[in-house]
Amino acid sequence: MKVNKIIALRLMLSMIMIIGFASCSKKSSSKSASRGTGWDVDSKRVSNAKKQEAGPGLIFVEGGTFTMGKVEDDVMHDWNNTPTQQHVQSFYMDETEVTNFMYREYLDWLKNVFPPTEDIYEHIYEGASPDTLVWRNRLGYNETMTNNYLRHPAYASYPVVGVNWIQAVEFSQWRTDRVNEAILEKKGYLKKNAKTQDVTAEASFSTETYLKAPTMTYGGNEEIVLKGAKGARKSPKAGKDGKVTEQKNVYAQRSSGILLPEYRLPTEAEWEYAAAADVGQREYNIYKGQKKYPWSGSYTRSGKRQSKGDQLANFKQGNGDYGGIAGWSDDGADITNEVKKYPANDFGLYDMAGNVAEWVLDVYRPVIDNESNDFNYFRGNRYTKNKIGSDGKVEIVTLETMKRDTLSNGKVIVRSFPGQIAQVPVDENETYLRQNFDKSNNINYRDGDKQSSKYYNFGNSESDTEKEKDDKKMYNSPKHNVTTDSLGMMVRKYDVSSKRTTLINDEVRVYKGGSWRDRAYWLDPAQRRYFPQDMATDYIGFRCAMSKVGPKAEKRKSARN
Structure with missing residues (x-):
């Protein structure tokens, strides 16, 4: 009996010790020790880290290697398509071209914030407006498009045209700020509806300004730029010594992981990779052949039973044939067409051939130099840095310091807006003894x-x-x-x-893809042409892209799958 009591007592002690160790481990796990220093650190940001959310309108494009510049036909013999092996990092791209409706949203915002009736805002709205006169032709009657294409609701879902490369870049920057502004409002870092009710020319939102100097956003209005998500940050209390210590990290930062990278034009390598969509004919780690168009096969008509014979893109069929005869249209369009009217490619992107050609980010040169770089190839880098004022703080653009440019056609545009951080070229402080770049302009x-x-x-x-x-x-x-x-x-x-x-x-930019004005030859994703960056046409539009942060793939993959 005594032996049994001793055994029972030992079991009870063992259970008590196990429970004690378990409770201690639970308490110690409330704070995570750094693997680098052993200090207790706030691990919320690491443990709660999530993958990057796709911005509005964007589709994920998983990066990879491909042969850039390999065309099926080269009847032009212009020596500007030398095949090179390139690797592109994963990124996001607009599902469709930017439409008239999307661009009008930009124009309406500019008109509201910078009323064109006031002299001080001269050139802002006009400088961003598409050139509707691109539709005119010496021997053609196109006044219907001149007067209606941009603004009539019948054309709302059609791709915007008459936009030059500079305007497309400015739209992308505006879109970045509006998307991040909405995110911060949703998360409680900005006053609700401030983006429509409180925004003015002197007090507007800029993503980079918020990240570098949040107290200068919206003109430094603390009633709009809130401290803490959803008002969670309360006023700091005095400590035992009576001193009040200001709380840190009350504004969203890059490390918060909620702000998206910038919208921008895709690089030529990204656009061609996304258009070709060779992922649709992948077998393990190789591609089964080379596509001539963004879809499989060597023909522009569908071979599927349900849509057999239908054209897969909007392009010029032949001399004097932009859409077939009445009652039997080949592609259902004579000029541009609504987005999503033709099948998407294997990445889920629409109109990567036909409808409108598209601006890309690159400055044009006849040769793609893969000997110097074969990773995220891009020609056109102009490195800048934030301008620091005499007070040691970043300098914010004001109405008086807005930068205006006169284009070669005489049109005046605004290149920097109030609320943004002024930029200057990098200098020897950034380039000294570097091997990867040695000056600001690398075009x-x-x-x-x-x-x-x-x-x-x-x-x-x-x-x-x-x-x-x-x-x-x-x-x-x-x-x-x-x-x-x-x-x-x-x-x-x-x-x-x-x-x-x-x-x-240095002022001519690449544009890719065929358009409603082009023959099928130009539908090949590898074809490339150039046009002055400050001029516009009735057949060049654009779509935006966004870099992906984090892993290459959204799902884990192995050689077996």
Whole structure:
């Protein structure tokens, strides 16, 4: 009996010790010790980390390797499509082209915040408005589109045209700010409905301003820019010593993980990769052949039983044939068409061939230089940094310091808006002893700079400092100069030199994909053309992209699947 009592007592003690250890482990797990220092740290941000949410209108495109510039036919023989192996990181892309309705939302916001009737806001609304005169033709009656295409509800879901590359970039930046503004409002970091009721020219929202200097957002109005999500942060209380310590991290930051990266134009590599959508013919880790179009097969008509014979894109069928005969339309459109009228490609993206061609981010050069870089290839980097004022703080753009540019066609646009952080080129403080970049403007690197020109004398020690002459440049293009005088009158100075040899310069941008005006030859995703960045047409539109942060794939994959 005594032995049994002793055994029972030991069992009870063991159970008590197990329960005690369990309770201790629960208490110790309430705070997580850092694996780097052993300190107790707030691990909420790590443990609650979530994958990046797709922004409004975006589709996930998983990155990978592909052959860029490989065309099925090259009847033009223009030597600007040399196949190169490239790798693209995962990103997001607009499901469709930006529509008239989406762009009008941008114009309405500008008109509300910067009323065009006031002289101080001159050029803002007009500078962002599409050029509706692109529809006019010397021997064609197109006034219906000139007057109605942008604003009539019948064209609301049609892709916007008449937008130059600069306007497309400005729209993308505006979209970034509006999307993040809505996110912060939803999370309780901004006053509800401030984005419509309290926004003014002097007090508006900028994502970068909020991240770098949140107290300067909305003109420094603390009633709009709130401290803490959903008002969770209360006024700090005095400690035992009577001192009040201000709380930290009361504003959303990049580390909060709720703000999205910027909307932007896709790079040429991203656009071509997304359009080709070779993922649809993948077998394990190889592609089964090369697509001629964004869909499988070598024909522009559907081979499926339900839609056999239907055109898979909106393009010009032949001379004088933009949409077939009455009662039997080939593609259901003569000019542009509503988005989503044709099947999506294997990434779920619509109209990656036909409808309208699309601006991409790159400056045009005839050759894709994969020897220098084959990862996220892009030509056009101009590195900048935030401008710091005399008080040591970032300098915010005001109505007086807005930057205006006069384009080559005389149109005046605004390039920086009140509330944004002023930008300046990077200098030697950022480039000193770096190997990856050594200056702010990298557009001409290895194709357009002095060292890449045939006139560069490698044996001359003074070659690097010698002033480059116009007739010694690699791309000797015309230089038109349009300015405004003190009375606001336009002064046009055309370049009449007879020594110009090319139209390629740092202001021409790549556009991709065929359009309603193009024959099927241009529907090949690898085809590329260029156009001045400050000019617009009736057949070039655009869509936005967004970089993905975090892992390459949304779901874990292995060699077996």
